[in-house]
Amino acid sequence: MRKLFATAVAFLLVLFQTQTALAANITAQISLSSQTMTVTQNGVVKHRWRVSTGRKGYGTPTGAWSAKWASRNHRSRKYNNAPMPFAIFFKGGYAVHATYETKRLGRPASHGCVRLSPDNAATFYQMANRSGLSNTRIVITR
Numbered sequence: 001m002r003k004l005f006a007t008a009v010a011f012l013l014v015l016f017q018t019q020t021a022l023a024a025n026i027t028a029q030i031s032l033s034s035q036t037m038t039v040t041q042n043g044v045v046k047h048r049w050r051v052s053t054g055r056k057g058y059g060t061p062t063g064a065w066s067a068k069w070a071s072r073n074h075r076s077r078k079y080n081n082a083p084m085p086f087a088i089f090f091k092g093g094y095a096v097h098a099t100y101e102t103k104r105l106g107r108p109a110s111h112g113c114v115r116l117s118p119d120n121a122a123t124f125y126q127m128a129n130r131s132g133l134s135n136t137r138i139v140i141t142r
Contacts, residue, residue, distance in 0.1 A: 024131040030140045049120045052109040060112050065090040067136035086125035090138040
């Protein structure tokens with residue numbers, strides 16, 4: 001009986017370690033100066049996209065955070081019910097999300113969030129949810 005129990009415990013430990021190893025680490029590195037976001041998965045660059053961050057009077061916070069929560073079809077309660085599809089929230093009301101104002105990508109234009117094109121936001125949203133929000137980091141630098 002002890003041998004069977006020890007075998008079961010060993011199996012569960014191996015299974016748990018395998019599941020942990022499969023969880024990818026996602027990092028979104030956002031540069032305010034270049035208005036770009038570089039996404040790495042387990043240290044390998046997967047995407048480099050243009051973004052829009054906070055315009056004058058609406059700063060985007062700098063620092064590093066884990067993704068807190070996700071909302072597929074979010075709408076802003078603060079800014080006239082504005083659409084924020086594929087939102088990954090990282091600090092209070094700040095999120096990485098899609099915008100339909102794609103002509104403004106590459107320069108500051110938001111109220112502080114990080115805006116992406118809808119296709120890129122959908123890709124990032126899927127990556128973050130697939131890997132787990134706790135495995136997704138948002139890093140914003142000047």
